[in-house]
Amino acid sequence: MIAEARKTIGMSGRPNKITKRYAAKHGDEFLQADWCDMAVTFWARESGNAEAVLPGGDRAYTVWHAQDFQRIGRWHSGTTANVNRAKPGDIVFFDWDATNSVGAIDHVGVVEKVLGGGRVQTIEANTDDAVRRRVRSSSVIAGYGRPAYGGGHWTEEIVKKLPQLNKGDSGEHVQSLQGLLMARSHPEIRMTGSFDDATEAAVKAVQRWGGVAADGIVGPKTWPVLLRVH
Incomplete structure (x- = not known):
């Protein structure tokens, strides 16, 4: 670097x-x-x-x-x-x-x-x-x-700590989710902390892109897609 x-x-x-x-x-x-x-x-x-x-x-x-x-x-x-x-x-x-x-x-x-x-x-x-x-x-x-130079597998470590999120949920983790959706080319999303219809639609779009079930539920298969670096 x-x-x-x-x-x-x-x-x-x-x-x-x-x-x-x-x-x-x-x-x-x-x-x-x-x-x-x-x-x-x-x-x-x-x-x-x-x-x-x-x-x-x-x-x-x-x-x-x-x-x-x-x-x-x-x-x-x-x-x-x-x-x-x-x-x-x-x-x-x-x-x-x-x-x-x-x-x-x-x-x-x-x-x-x-x-x-x-x-x-x-x-x-x-x-x-x-x-x-x-x-x-x-x-x-x-x-x-502090970047995890040399690996660190931070995605696996953090996913273990993240909750499952569904439409209707709210709070800090939903706000983080919305920030990740914005980073995944969904500028229509705002970091409100409320898992609303727009957030669900964006989650489904990212799930389709990532090749996981497009059910709108953010769990152990969807978090890694959101955290993926291109």
Whole structure:
């Protein structure tokens, strides 16, 4: 992951190789878009680390990417103590207003080196519209996700902990389900936490796509389809 990021240091301007790759898959509107998380997606795929780094699939929107790490229990908030425990390869998210709120995240990069004192050296894209090394402190770090590099079979582990969900259910797990449906190209879904008709219809569509019974029930066969990385 870090090796692929290093290869792109100095790349600048847009469209560029990274935005073109993302746009070819997700639409021309990404050619000129902010590209910090598109770069993380690019580095992950080029290095063969997509499943570990992109637990919700390709990302250009940093908030959703951070929420992906939260959903699989691999998120660490940006306290000084936590930043000192970061590791090279962690995906680090920034909030320039220093609120540490996931919903306020502005930017993302990859940790190259931990410097101590709540500081890390990073490689980031779209920083002055280029890929550069930066030194960041915990004051602007909202948190970081720790990819399960080298396997980890996180999908199997998390599925064992997830409940069966049906139409009429509500709560945090339904909200997570809706976030995964949105990541599976269902922008009509909103994260309301209520398993309504629209959620059921989207579940059935994903089930058909994933080759499992399209019964609208989210259980041990459907969760892995929702969590699958492309």
